[in-house]
Amino acid sequence: MIKKIAFTAALVFGSATAMASDADIIKPNLVNGQQLSQRCLACHNESRLEEFNYFPYLEGQKYKYIVRQLNNFKLGLRKSPFMEGEVAYLSRQDMVDVAYFFSVQPKKQ
Numbered sequence: 501m502i503k504k505i506a507f508t509a510a511l512v513f514g515s516a517t518a519m520a521s522d523a524d525i526i527k528p529n530l531v532n533g534q535q536l537s538q539r540c541l542a543c544h545n546e547s548r549l550e551e552f553n554y555f556p557y558l559e560g561q562k563y564k565y566i567v568r569q570l571n572n573f574k575l576g577l578r579k580s581p582f583m584e585g586e587v588a589y590l591s592r593q594d595m596v597d598v599a600y601f602f603s604v605q606p607k608k609q
């Protein structure tokens with residue numbers, strides 16, 4: 501019941517609110533998340549982190565944090581020339597899926 505109310509509220513209050521609570525209302529699909537993660541790992545990996553000290557690890561990061569950051573990039577609330585192109589092709593479901601996948605991987609640091 502509470503989930504249903506949250507979902508309806510998200511629809512009523514528009515995209516910003518809906519995005520903020522996607523982690524709560526969308527059920528993550530781990531298989532899709534794993535497929536999507538391959539592309540992310542081109543940048544978010546150990547060797548590039550050491551090389552540039554610029555690509556944050558995603559493994560073991562908090563699920564809701566990743567969802568929120570992806571939404572922020574998508575909404576332009578957080579700027580990154582790298583990440584803007586990445587989130588452009590991700591749906592809300594995709595962002596939840598890939599966030600969930602990384603959140604359940606063993607932490608790297």
Ligand code: HEC
Pocket residue numbers: 536537539540541542543544554555556558565566569570579580582583586598599
């Ligand atoms: C072309 C390289 C590149 C690719 C590909 C890429 N990212 Fe990023 N990502 C970055 C960079 C650089 C940053 C740091 C942005 C900043 O804060 O300036 C970042 C930041 C992030 C953050 C914020 C991390 C934090 O600690 O706040 C998340 C979450 C994230 N990326 C998720 C993803 C996901 C999920 C994918 C795959 C769908 C992806 N990225 C693909 C380069 C990339």
